[in-house]
Amino acid sequence: MNSPHPDLNAFFDQQLSAEDADAVRTHLADCAQCQRELHALMQLDARVESLEARRPKVWTRVVPLVALAAVALLGVFFASRETPVTPVAPVVQLASARQLDARVSWREGDVWRPYEPSRGVQGSDSVSMTTLAALEASG
C-alpha cells in the first residue's frame, strides 16, 4: 500500500499555503486511501478533543494540591519550631540579687567564685571579700 499524501496532516492542521491546500484537495478527489486517512484524522481528533474537553483543567487539579501542600508545610513549620525558653523561676529565685548585679554590670564577674562580695552588708553569713582575698594571697 502506498503512503498517504505527505501533506495530508499539514493540510488538516491548516499549515499549508492556499495553493498547496488546493493541490491536496485535488488529490483527495481521487485518492481513496487519502480519503480514508482524512476521515480517520477527523474521527480521531474529534474523540481526543471530546475527551480533553471533559478532562478537568490543569489549574483545577493543581490549585487544591498546592493549597494542601502549603497547609502541610505550615504545619511542619509550626510543629518543628523551637519552643521559646521560658525563664525558670526557681533559678532566678536561687540567685541572689548581688550575683545578678555582678553578672550584668561586670562581665568578668560572671564566673563562679567560692565567695561573694559582701558590699557592706552587715550580718551576712558570708565572709567578707577582704578577708578572703587576704587568705588567698597568703596561700
Place this chain on the structure above:
Amino acid sequence: MRGGLHIVRGDDSVLREHRDVLRRYALRLCRNPTDADDLVQDTLTRALAAWATLKPGTDTRAWLLSILHNVFIDSCRKQKQLGTKVSSELAHDLPAPQPEVEPRWAQITNAEVATAIDSLDPSFRDVYRLHARGEGYDSISRSLGIPKITVGTRLTRARKKMRALLFGEEEES
C-alpha cells in the same frame, strides 16, 4: 425523512449541539468561512434526510463528521471536474453518499481512547493534548519551547501511534 422532520419540528438540539464541532472541522478543511458554512449546511441537510437511517446507539457526532467528510470529498471531486470551487447548488446535484460511521470508530470507547493517550510518549502526548484543546502550532511551539516544525512532526506521530494502539495499525516510519 420522518426522523428529520421530527428533529426540525421538535428536538433539533442534537444537531445544534454538534453544529460548532462541524463548523470547526469544516473550517479546517475549507479555510474559508463562507465555504465552511456551506459545507455545514449541506451536511446538516443530508443528516436530516438520513436521520431515519441512524442506528440506535450510534455516536451522532461521529456520524455527522462522516457525512461532513463525504460532502467535502464530493466538493473536491466537483471542484476538480470544474476546475473551480463548487457552489452549494452544484453540491446538491451530486449523488448523496451513504453516511456511515466506520464500525471500528463506532466501537472504540472513550476509556480506550484515554488509555491510548496516556500510553503516548509524554513529548507527543503534550503536543496532542494542547492541539486538542484548540491551541495552534505557534502557541504550542511557544508553550513547549520547541520549533513549529517539531510540533507538526510530533502531532503526526502521535496520531499514528494512537491508531496503532487503538486498531493495531502499523506505524509508518
